[in-house]
Amino acid sequence: MSYLAAAIITTELKTDTWRQTGVSSGHITYTSVGSSDTSVTAPTTTSFRLPTGSSYYIEASLGASNTSKNSTVLGRVYNITDAAYIGQAASLCINTSHGFEAKQGRRVVRALVLDSDITGSYIDIRIEVAVTGGSTTFTTTTSGINNISGTGVPTIKIIELPS
Amino acid sequence: MSYFPNTGPNASIFWAYNSSSQQNVQIGDYFEVDVVNEVEADTVSQGGVRCDVASLVYGEMQTSGQSGYLDKAQTRFFGGATAKASGEGFQVATNKADSYDIDDGNYQVTSNSSLNLYLQLRSKGTNAIGSSGVDQTRIFGIRLNH
Numbered sequence: 001m002s003y004l005a006a007a008i009i010t011t012e013l014k015t016d017t018w019r020q021t022g023v024s025s026g027h028i029t030y031t032s033v034g035s036s037d038t039s040v041t042a043p044t045t046t047s048f049r050l051p052t053g054s055s056y057y058i059e060a061s062l063g064a065s066n067t068s069k070n071s072t073v074l075g076r077v078y079n080i081t082d083a084a085y086i087g088q089a090a091s092l093c094i095n096t097s098h099g100f101e102a103k104q105g106r107r108v109v110r111a112l113v114l115d116s117d118i119t120g121s122y123i124d125i126r127i128e129v130a131v132t133g134g135s136t137t138f139t140t141t142t143s144g145i146n147n148i149s150g151t152g153v154p155t156i157k158i159i160e161l162p163s
Numbered sequence: 164m165s166y167f168p169n170t171g172p173n174a175s176i177f178w179a180y181n182s183s184s185q186q187n188v189q190i191g192d193y194f195e196v197d198v199v200n201e202v203e204a205d206t207v208s209q210g211g212v213r214c215d216v217a218s219l220v221y222g223e224m225q226t227s228g229q230s231g232y233l234d235k236a237q238t239r240f241f242g243g244a245t246a247k248a249s250g251e252g253f254q255v256a257t258n259k260a261d262s263y264d265i266d267d268g269n270y271q272v273t274s275n276s277s278l279n280l281y282l283q284l285r286s287k288g289t290n291a292i293g294s295s296g297v298d299q300t301r302i303f304g305i306r307l308n309h
Contacts, residue, residue, distance in 0.1 A: 008216055010306040011175045015219050017272050034274070037217070037309045157272060159219070 012162045014038045020063055020154040021045070023138040028060070028075075028127040030156060038160040047080060047126045048158060052118040055161040058087065059110045060127045063145045063154030064138050066094045071133030077111040081123040087111025094136065115163040127156060174306075177202035179212050181300040188293045193281040194224055194238070194300040202304065211242065211281035212302055214273045217309035222269040222282045225299040240271040241283040275309060 016038045018030035027046040040056070041049045050056050062075045073092040076085045090107040109127060117123070129138070139146040140153045179196040188194060195210020205211035214220065222240055269282065282300060284293060 008173050008306065009175045010216060010308045012308050013219070013305060014309060015272050015307055037307070157219075157270070 014160040015157055016040055016160075017155045017157040018042065018048075019142070020061075020138060020140050020156070022140070023129060026128050026130065028129060028138060028156075033155070038158060040158050040160065043124065047124045048156070049122050049124050050113055050118060050158070051122045052115060052120070054163050055115045056113045057110070057159040057161060058113065058125065058156065059108050059159075060156035061154040062090055062092055062107045062109065062129070063140060064092060064094065064129075064131075064136050065145050066133070066136045068133075068135045069094060071131055071136040073136065074130045075107070075109045076128050076130075077109050078126050078128045079113075079123055080126055081120065085128075086113070086125075094133075174201035176306070177212070177218075177302075177304045179204075179302040180298050181210075181295060182297060184297055185295045185300070188226070188284050188295065190284055193241070193283050194226070194293075194295050195281075196300055196302055205242075205279035205281065207279060209279070209281060211279050212304070214278050214280055214304065217275045217307040218273045218304045219307055220271050220273060220280060220302060220304040222271075223301045223303070224282060224295060226293040226295045238269060239283055239285055240269050241281045242279045272307075 014037045016036050017033055019033050021029045021031050023029060024046060029045045030042065031045070032042065039051050039054060041051075043049050048058075058077055060075070060077070062073060064071075064073050071094045073094070074089060075091070076089045077087045078084070079086050088110050090109045092107055111125075113123065113125075137146050142153070144153055177200060179199040179202060181194075181196050182198050185195060193210050196212065197204075197210065199212060203213040203215070205213050212220075220240070222238070224238060271280070273280065280302075282302070
């Protein structure tokens with residue numbers, strides 16, 4: 001007589017995450033938070049490479065602070081390879097009327113990239129932000145957004161979907 | 164003869180929620196779930212879940228302020244400080260009582276190691292106290308092929 005433990009069923013999804021560290025020329029910068037499980041690579045601190053053979057769901061949260069509480073942020077996913085914005089944008093309103101100096105709610109930009117959208121061997125994407133108003137910082141540490149520690153941090157996650 | 168005991172979670176997704184309202188949640192406290200499906204409760208009975216394999220976990224909350232304030236409230240997933248994890252919190256402008264101060268979610272990708280995961284109230288203010296009605300604290304997880 002033998003006993004076999006019940007196997008835990010997993011989905012076919014794979015996910016990697018990167019932590020937002022700041023911004024460079026309007027492009028969010030990221031750092032890895034662990035070993036990679038997807039086919040996605042990060043050629044630079046601001047770009048991600050999605051190889052053909054899979055589809056991908058991209059979701060990046062926006063996090064910023066502003067000590068003067070006076071700025072807006074528009075985030076978008078940019079397809080560097082094809083020079084086009086893709087997916088859904090997200091915005092932050094950081095001003096006095098909202099009474100807070102950080103993101104309000106879980107604002108995310110997102111895009112679904114199908115395998116058929118990748119006409120070459122890969123596409124590169126990045127997260128771009130357009131800021132109005134000064135003194136806005138996107139800096140984070142492992143403990144959170146600059147000046148607002150302890151709450152977790154904005155990240156990008158890319159889910160690899162089997163084709 | 165072989166037996167395949169179905170004594171543990173074995174589905175590709177799991178979810179949990181609170182079946183009763185929770186009052187007086189203060190900074191550092193957890194918004195707790197007590198009904199768990201296809202996942203085990205945390206091992207120290209603090210209202211979280213026990214993640215067994217790499218998972219993409221979402222935590223959703225709808226809470227209202229209590230006793231005047233849920234001042235600059237934030238939440239985070241707590242307990243996932245592993246190499247693979249990166250939790251996201253959020254903040255809202257919350258200076259009124261009895262309004263829905265938090266109606267949003269967190270997410271975290273967990274590593275393969277078992278860990279207890281909770282939804283914790285944080286605050287940049289000084290008077291964060293919240294309450295969560297029935298089924299207003301929810302956790303949804305997808306087990307990943309890592």
